[in-house]
Amino acid sequence: GTTGKQAFRAGIIHLLDDPGHDIRPIPTTVDYFADGVLVVENGHVAAIGPADEMLANLPDDCELLEFPGQLIIPGMIDTHIHYPQTDMIAAYGEQLLQWLETYTFPTERQFSDPQHAREVTEFFLDELLRNGTTTACVFGTVHPESVEAFFAAAESRNLRMIAGKVMMDRNCPEYLRDTPESGYRESKALIEKWHGRGRLSYAVTPRFAPTSTPEQLAKAGQLLEEFPDVYLHTHVAENRAEVAWVHELFPDTRSYLDVYHQHGLLKPRSVLAHCIHLDEADRQCMAESGAAASFCPTSNLFIGSGLFDLMAMHGHGIRVGMGTDVGGGSSFSLLQTANEAYKVGQLRGDKLSPFQLLYLATLGGAKALYLDDKIGNFTPGKEADFVLLNPQATPLLERRSQHCQDIAELLFVLMMLGDDRVVSKVWIMGEAATS
Ligand code: GUN
Ligand code: ZN
Numbered sequence: 125g126t127t128g129k130q131a132f133r134a135g136i137i138h139l140l141d142d143p144g145h146d147i148r149p150i151p152t153t154v155d156y157f158a159d160g161v162l163v164v165e166n167g168h169v170a171a172i173g174p175a176d177e178m179l180a181n182l183p184d185d186c187e188l189l190e191f192p193g194q195l196i197i198p199g200m201i202d203t204h205i206h207y208p209q210t211d212m213i214a215a216y217g218e219q220l221l222q223w224l225e226t227y228t229f230p231t232e233r234q235f236s237d238p239q240h241a242r243e244v245t246e247f248f249l250d251e252l253l254r255n256g257t258t259t260a261c262v263f264g265t266v267h268p269e270s271v272e273a274f275f276a277a278a279e280s281r282n283l284r285m286i287a288g289k290v291m292m293d294r295n296c297p298e299y300l301r302d303t304p305e306s307g308y309r310e311s312k313a314l315i316e317k318w319h320g321r322g323r324l325s326y327a328v329t330p331r332f333a334p335t336s337t338p339e340q341l342a343k344a345g346q347l348l349e350e351f352p353d354v355y356l357h358t359h360v361a362e363n364r365a366e367v368a369w370v371h372e373l374f375p376d377t378r379s380y381l382d383v384y385h386q387h388g389l390l391k392p393r394s395v396l397a398h399c400i401h402l403d404e405a406d407r408q409c410m411a412e413s414g415a416a417a418s419f420c421p422t423s424n425l426f427i428g429s430g431l432f433d434l435m436a437m438h439g440h441g442i443r444v445g446m447g448t449d450v451g452g453g454s455s456f457s458l459l460q461t462a463n464e465a466y467k468v469g470q471l472r473g474d475k476l477s478p479f480q481l482l483y484l485a486t487l488g489g490a491k492a493l494y495l496d497d498k499i500g501n502f503t504p505g506k507e508a509d510f511v512l513l514n515p516q517a518t519p520l521l522e523r524r525s526q527h528c529q530d531i532a533e534l535l536f537v538l539m540m541l542g543d544d545r546v547v548s549k550v551w552i553m554g555e556a557a558t559s
Contacts, residue, residue, distance in 0.1 A: 129165045130554060131182055133175055134191040134512065136160035137531060138198050138501040139487040143479040145435070147532060154479055155502075156531050162196060164508040167553030172502045191512055194548060195534070197482065198501050199258025199509030200458040201489030204357075204397040204418035204447025206263040207248040207274060207287075208232050208241075213451040219428050220363035223452070229297050231451075232290075235265040241273035249277055253557045255456045256511035256547040259489075259499055261357055261395050261418070261447075262287040263329060266300050268310045275318045282322070282552055284499060284507065286355055288329035289314055293340045296331075308343040315351050323507075327355035327395070332362075333370050333383045345388035355393045355493075356415075360384065361406070362398035363429045381406040390415045393494050397447055398423075399437065400430040407440040416443035416492035419484065421464035423449035431468050434476065445492035446484045455543065458485045462539040478535035508554040513538060517546040 137156045143149035161178035163171040163186065171178065182188065208231065215227040235241045252260060264270035264287055271289045278285040291307040292300060302310065311328055319326035328347045330336045336344070348356060361367055361380050370380045377383050381402060384390055392414035399410070399417040410417065419432045437444050446461050447453070455461065462481040469476040490500025498507050515525040515534060521541050528534040538546060550557040 129163060129170065129183060129186040131178065131186050131188045132162045132164070132191070132196060132510075133179075133188060134160065135195040135531075136162055136172065136502070137195065137482070137535070139479070139483045140501060140503075142488065143477070143483055145438075145475070145477060145480055147475070147477045149477070149479045158531075160196070162502060162510065164551075164554040167508055167555070169502050169504050169506050169508050171504060193514075193516065195513045195515065195538075197256075197511050197513060198486045199499065199511055199550070199552075200256050200485045201445060201493065201500065202252070202257045202260040202448050202458060203395055203416070203445030203489050203492050204420055205260050205450050205453070207245060208235050208263070208265045208270060209451030210244055210248050210251070214454055215451065220366055220452075221369070223427055228451070229300055232265040233297070233299055235267045235270040238269040238273055241267070241270045242277065245273045245277045249281060249283065251456050253550050254547060255458065255544045256513070256550060257456070257458055258509040258511070258550065258552060259284045259493070259495070260286070261327060261355070261493060263357065264289050266290045266292055266302050268314055271314055271318075275324050279322055279324060281557070282555070284323040284495070284509065286325045286327050286357070286493065288327035288355070288357055291328070291330040291340055291344060292335035294337050295335050304337065304339040304343045307340055308347065311347055312350075315347070315354055319351065319354055325355060326351075327357035329357045330389075332359040332366070333380060334366065334373055338374075338387070341383070341387040341389065348388060348391065353393070355395060356389050356391070357395045358384065358389070359398055360396045361401040362424075363427070364401060367401050379403065379406055381409060385409055385413070395492065397449060398429065398432070400424065400432050407436060407442060410442050411440040414443075416445060418445055418447035418449075418492070419465060420447040420449035420453055420461075421468045422454045422461055423447075423452035424468065425464055426454045427452050431472055433472065434465075434469065435472075435474050443488075443492040444484065445489035457543040459539050459542045459546065461485070466539070478532050478539060481539055482535060508551060510551050511547060512549040513542070513546050514548040515546070517542070517548070521546065
């Protein structure tokens with residue numbers, strides 16, 4: 125229950141800080157218990173430690189739940205995903221700009237219907253939880269109804285979620301356009317209704333520079349000034365044709381990123397998906413602004429966008445989280461996203477360690493979203509969103525995991541071979557999620 129104390133016994137791993145890029149993590153950044161206990165009280169982490177010590181000191185009123193052979197990790201954090209694109213995941217044959225025209229815009233049109241929005245939202249949240257994702261930063265569509273439906277469902281499940289209504293007033297079908305005025309007004313009404321309500325936060329969401337006029341980008345900047353703790357969520361420098369188009373549309377601006385900078389859109393709580401085709405001045409600008417990058421490797425490979433440079437981003441001290449970018453991304457699973465991130469690293473000549481990958485999916489994502497005071501690891505006092513992984517979930521995993529020498533190898537194997545099948549249970553603020 126939410127008020128009583130519960131103790132969860134299993135293997136437990138979480139990150140206390142960025143473990144760095146070596147297979148041997150920076151000391152004190154990885155907290156691992158081969159046989160551990162996590163104590164939860166009133167929906168928050170009360171204590172964590174090795175089972176032998178913890179069990180000797182458990183209070184009498186504490187219920188003990190044991191999961192031998194399984195591994196508890198913090199709830200995973202998807203820093204960039206589109207819930208309305210659920211029904212067009214795995215769309216064939218196009219890169220970004222044609223993919224948007226061919227598949228995305230017609231799919232998003234349907235969200236003018238609130239009943240459709242509610243139905244897709246429920247499926248989407250079930251799917252996130254089945255995959256062990258407990259927090260996400262989510263695009264709606266241009267229709268405010270899409271975000272109403274999303275927040276109402278997230279609230280009833282007590283999920284920590286960030287979402288926003290898309291703003292777009294040019295270079296898209298008429299049926300998906302707002303205006304600088306209506307986009308401002310509708311976004312403001314959603315902020316006033318939902319931002320800071322329970323575990324929900326609002327993100328001002330201009331789709332990307334090509335679909336907003338300078339007037340609309342200025343309105344987005346005005347919202348950030350009026351509501352300084354809301355998020356800004358958009359895309360940047362994903363695809364080469366897109367970058368060239370932004371240079372045509374904004375000929376006086378130094379770079380694609382600079383379009384956002386010029387309109388006051390880069391600040392702490394700005395979340396920029398992709399960040400592939402950036403230069404050093406862009407990275408400097410991101411670092412100084414406090415904006416975060418969402419690394420979306422399944423999408424970047426699936427729609428053929430390019431290879432994210434994690435080392436360069438971390439070299440500048442930029443906050444980075446992982447995103448699935450469904451429906452551009454081809455999986456809801458952040459384990460599979462870690463798998464693809466590793467392969468992007470291989471193509472770049474960088475080794476992304478299993479600890480770094482787990483960090484990106486948990487505490488790194490929390491830091492990117494400025495939520496690391498609330499989620500991302502099991503520091504006492506944080507909200508108890510956590511996931512149980514079963515290393516025996518498939519015949520191949522059962523066989524391969526027997527040969528793992530240490531937790532680094534087991535984590536790596538779980539990421540390379542695992543997906544929703546290894547997620548055996550999920551808890552939201554200490555309550556078992558029912559999906
Ligand atoms: N750029 C503008 N819109 C989109 C979108 O819906 N998905 C992705 N991946 N990139 C975009
Ligand atoms: Zn996206």
